[in-house]
Amino acid sequence: MTMVSAAIETPSGKDATSENFPVGSFLIAADLRPHVAVYYAFARAIDDIADNGDLAPEEKIRRLDLMAAALETGAHAGEPALAKAHALRATMLERGIDLAHGLDLVSAFRQDAVKLRYANWAELMDYCDRSASPVGRFLLELHGEDKSLFRFSDALCNALQVINHLQDLGDDYRTLDRVYLPEDWMAEEGAARKDLDNSALTPALRRVVDRCLSATRALNGEAARLGPGLKSARLGMESTVIHKIALSLTDELSRRDPLAERVKLNRWQLIGCGLGGILARLFG
Secondary structure (H helix, E strand, O other), X not given: OOOOOXXXXXXXXXXXXXXXXXXOOOOOOOOOHHHHHHHHHHHHHHHHHHOOOOOOXXXXXXXXXXXXXXXXXXXXXXXXXXXXXXXXXXXXXXXXXXXXXXXXXXXXXXXXXXXXXXXXXXXXHHHHHHHOHHHHHHHHHHOOOOHHHHHHHHHHHHHHHHHHHHHOHHHHHHHHXXXXXXXXXXXXXXXXXXXXXXXXXXXXXXXXXXXXXXHHHXXXXXXXXXXXXXXXXXXXXXXXHHHHHHHHHHHHHHHOOOOOOOOOOOHHHHHHHHHHHHHHHHHO
């Protein structure tokens, strides 16, 4: 067996607590939480590879290709460096989940290794369809939900992805020279890319952010149909809570400056989203 270099993963130190949504929360049935944890561990590992500023693009792609091969075909079985990919393959095969929901993530992070700009909103949504939508699709298939709901799950996941991009505007530009703001909107508003290194949004950048938030509100509107349509009461509550978090973060970003501060929800806002989401599913 050809051995793989031990240097595959590049842990960033981020974990589930750094996400905008509750990963594997108590709302997910206990017997399904380990499968969610396996999926998240794989996603975190490949995201960290793509976001490692010390790796050359070709090295990132080499490592991501190894993770993809291990997931898709079981290549390099027993290789510790690829354990998270093999664990996800086992989970997905056991539960009858489409491997595409892991492979699409790898495709998006391969793109992150080489693509630093997005021409327009449609191009950004194509990226989100592979970097975010697979998460919701995995959860729906894990719970045996109807695939007709993918449309609404995609909207919620993509909204959360854009929100995350806006939260990390400055860091992404300074550390990776990566900009997820649509280039055509930047040009139309007269926004300068170099101003992402500032400690506050310029008026032009504020207008671009607001256009992204307007498009995100449209995604949030479509995502509202997800929770009520789910057969699983637990997943329905989880989805509704996450939807409320997305709505609240969208509002916060419209009022606050993501270059001046880390825009996130405080403890009481999160509690409000949690209780509101649970009650909405129970009594809505």
